[in-house]
Amino acid sequence: MNDKVFTKPIKKQFEFDEEVAAVFDDMLQRSVPFYKESQKITEFFALKQLEDGGVAYDLGCSTATLLINISRKLKKSATLIGLDNSEAMLEQARKKCEAFRADIELANADILEYEYKEADLFISNYTLQFIRPLIREELVKKISASLKKEGIFIFSEKVISHHPKLNKDLIECYYDFKKEQGYSEYEIMQKREALENVLVPYSEDENIKMAKNCGFSHCEVVFRWANFATFIAIK
Numbered sequence: 655m656n657d658k659v660f661t662k663p664i665k666k667q668f669e670f671d672e673e674v675a676a677v678f679d680d681m682l683q684r685s686v687p688f689y690k691e692s693q694k695i696t697e698f699f700a701l702k703q704l705e706d707g708g709v710a711y712d713l714g715c716s717t718a719t720l721l722i723n724i725s726r727k728l729k730k731s732a733t734l735i736g737l738d739n740s741e742a743m744l745e746q747a748r749k750k751c752e753a754f755r756a757d758i759e760l761a762n763a764d765i766l767e768y769e770y771k772e773a774d775l776f777i778s779n780y781t782l783q784f785i786r787p788l789i790r791e792e793l794v795k796k797i798s799a800s801l802k803k804e805g806i807f808i809f810s811e812k813v814i815s816h817h818p819k820l821n822k823d824l825i826e827c828y829y830d831f832k833k834e835q836g837y838s839e840y841e842i843m844q845k846r847e848a849l850e851n852v853l854v855p856y857s858e859d860e861n862i863k864m865a866k867n868c869g870f871s872h873c874e875v876v877f878r879w880a881n882f883a884t885f886i887a888i889k
């Protein structure tokens with residue numbers, strides 16, 4: 655279904671509710687530059703990392719697109735677990751898993767509270783940015799503590815620049831992208847308002863520092879387009 659969520663006046667902050675879940679796959683493809691490419695990179699490193707008997711978590715799995723793609727290419731018997739606290743997203747995810755006969759464990763859970771098993775791999779694409787900065791670091795510490803030695807954490811985020819002019823230009827460049835995807839100026843401004851204080855992006859450096867502060871020995875960007883980046887952190 656096409657994303658028309660912000661064509662009408664907004665009444666509340668951005669939420670992953672039924673209305674958003676119903677159009678989410680279209681929203682992501684049209685709102686995240688090179689979404690498919692960033693997913694492909696994530697898949698590539700995920701498949702390299704997973705061993706027989708391994709465990710992988712996708713935090714904020716939404717409609718499970720990524721885990722389904724990984725499960726279709728996976729040649730080993732690993733456990734794939736998707737967590738999300740939006741029941742509307744999980745309903746879409748369950749339908750898709752059934753249609754693709756994908757063997758994925760899905761759970762309605764708060765990724766901040768969840769008790770993780772020892773894992774080989776964590777993924778969290780475009781989700782940390784929705785976790786309040788004060789507790790974001792606690793979550794990343796929990797992720798690194800639950801990873802095996804040399805386990806990896808792949809995460810993608812919207813990023814900012816602390817250079818004011820560059821930051822303004824990055825945002826303009828991103829809004830041009832959204833216009834090319836068919837979003838009107840009105841929809842773009844409405845969504846910007848709805849995301850205010852809900853989506854709190856860090857800079858590339860701040861994300862790398864956070865990972866290193868939280869128990870990762872290495873972290874770098876493997877893909878970046880203007881204000882969107884994919885990181886790999888190695889324990």
Ligand SMILES: C[S@@+](CC[C@H](N)C(=O)[O-])C[C@H]1O[C@@H](n2cnc3c(N)ncnc32)[C@H](O)[C@@H]1O
Nearest residue numbers: 670714716738739740743763764765779780781
């Ligand atoms: C932008 S979406 C993620 C997109 C998805 N990873 C992808 O690449 O298609 C963020 C997701 O995180 C979920 N989420 C946000 N905070 C959460 C929390 N504390 N616990 C679990 N899920 C959360 C939302 O419900 C939403 O589905």
Ligand SMILES: O=C(O)C(=O)C[C@]1(C(=O)O)C=C[C@@H](O)C=C1
Nearest residue numbers: 681682685686780812845849853
């Ligand atoms: O549309 C925007 O302005 C975005 O920032 C895109 C973004 C994201 O980066 O997570 C924001 C909310 C939706 O979950 C989908 C994509």
